[in-house]
Amino acid sequence: MAAKPSKDGDFLKHLEAYLAKRDGVDKLLKISRYASKFIISSSLLPHAHPLTRRLKSFESSVGLSRKAFRLGKFIQDVNALRSVAREKNQSRQFLLLSLLAYGGEGIYYFVEQIVWLSKSGLIDARHARELQKVSAWAEFVGYIGSITLKVGDLKELDEKLKCLNSSVEIADVRDENCEEEREKLKVLRLKMMMKKMSILQDFADGLMALADIRDGKGKIFTPFVLSCAGLLSALISTHKNWVSY
Structure with a gap:
């Protein structure tokens, strides 16, 4: 996603303002989480690959961190x-x-x-x-x-x-x-x-x-479909927050 610069043209100042908001950090965590889910569910890496296990651990940790940000x-x-x-x-x-x-x-x-x-x-x-x-x-x-x-x-x-x-x-x-x-x-x-x-x-x-x-029961609720939905939501919300600052 192409980042839109701040009104005065200073990208880093815009980024600083964005990351100063908890929603800004939360949305970046959301992208990280669902990007990890996407990689795992798309079978880009073998199931037994060490990086797959690390991504699962990372995704779980980020999910818990996001709950803390919503306090x-x-x-x-x-x-x-x-x-x-x-x-x-x-x-x-x-x-x-x-x-x-x-x-x-x-x-x-x-x-x-x-x-x-x-x-x-x-x-x-x-x-x-x-x-x-x-x-x-x-x-x-x-x-x-x-x-x-x-x-x-x-x-x-x-x-x-x-x-x-x-x-x-x-x-x-x-x-x-x-x-x-x-x-x-x-x-x-x-x-x-x-x-x-x-x-x-x-x-x-x-x-x-x-x-x-539904506890994931249903043909449409596959890990790949849900990871795509989560990543799409994360990118949209990040874009909306970015242009609003």
């Missing part, structure tokens, strides 16, 4: 729900979908903290499996709400794009200056592209959550 992250979903609740004139459908999206994700992040404490050995690991199942269900429900909300946003952006396109076409016919409208058009198209990428990421993450719910 307290559920608070952002609590605040998102508070923000939605304060907004007036919202439809019941929007409120319900927001509850599914932010509530599901918030429960997922909260339970993941307990799973991390369990896997790190601080608390009894007897209920780790049940907790992971709860975590997967909450994550899956969150993605259903998130995808539905984003599809609605995409429809609104598409309507705005059509209106703006019409204005630019009329201005072109009249030979009028419409540089401001053209700039808005570029911004709107970029927003639509990012929204589509975000929906694709949610589908990929949702597939992995569903695999956890």
Whole structure:
């Protein structure tokens, strides 16, 4: 993935700002983890190869590290729900979908903290499996709400794009200056592209959550398919975070 330089053209300063955020480090860890899974599942290396065993150990360690990075992250979903609740004139459908999206994700992040404490050995690991199942269900429900909300946003952006396109076409016919409208058009198209990428990421993450719910049972839930889904999600989320800094 080609890295986009910072606004002042200093790539290293942009990278420093990116790595200063926990989401930035988390996404790089996510790429490392699913790249390792991809190499292992694609049989690029023999099963008994020493590097294969090392990659499995590395992947497991990175997975546990990512759980630690999410400590307290559920608070952002609590605040998102508070923000939605304060907004007036919202439809019941929007409120319900927001509850599914932010509530599901918030429960997922909260339970993941307990799973991390369990896997790190601080608390009894007897209920780790049940907790992971709860975590997967909450994550899956969150993605259903998130995808539905984003599809609605995409429809609104598409309507705005059509209106703006019409204005630019009329201005072109009249030979009028419409540089401001053209700039808005570029911004709107970029927003639509990012929204589509975000929906694709949610589908990929949702597939992995569903695999956890079904304990990997199902023809589609092969290690190779899931590693590809994870790597795709990691690259998209890394790109989104990179351009936002």
